[in-house]
Amino acid sequence: MAAARHTALPLPARRGLSREEAAAYVSVSPNFFDSMVREGLMPGPKRVKARVFWDRYQLDAAFDALPGDTPSAHDEGPEDNEWDQV
Numbered sequence: 001m002a003a004a005r006h007t008a009l010p011l012p013a014r015r016g017l018s019r020e021e022a023a024a025y026v027s028v029s030p031n032f033f034d035s036m037v038r039e040g041l042m043p044g045p046k047r048v049k050a051r052v053f054w055d056r057y058q059l060d061a062a063f064d065a066l067p068g069d070t071p072s073a074h075d076e077g078p079e080d081n082e083w084d085q086v
Helices: 019-025 030-038 056-065
Strands: 046-048 051-055
Touching: 019 030, 019 051, 019 056, 051 056
Parallel strands: none
Antiparallel strands: 046 051
16 A cells, blocks of 8 residues: 655634644644643643544644744844844
């Protein structure tokens, strides 16, 4: 069986996402997404009767809280710009 291809998705118009959609939304495979949920890096699903879905707003908040390797350009003030120092 061929491996599934993950492609960029447009911003969903709906708020509740399936497991596969939630994984694609944060740019990871469904299996990696599952491990992120287990580790508390991503939120767990909401459950309504037999339905299971992820809240897009909670995914956004969890993604914002993920650690980054380097500070982003908007985090630096003008005095912190190494190119301006002589």
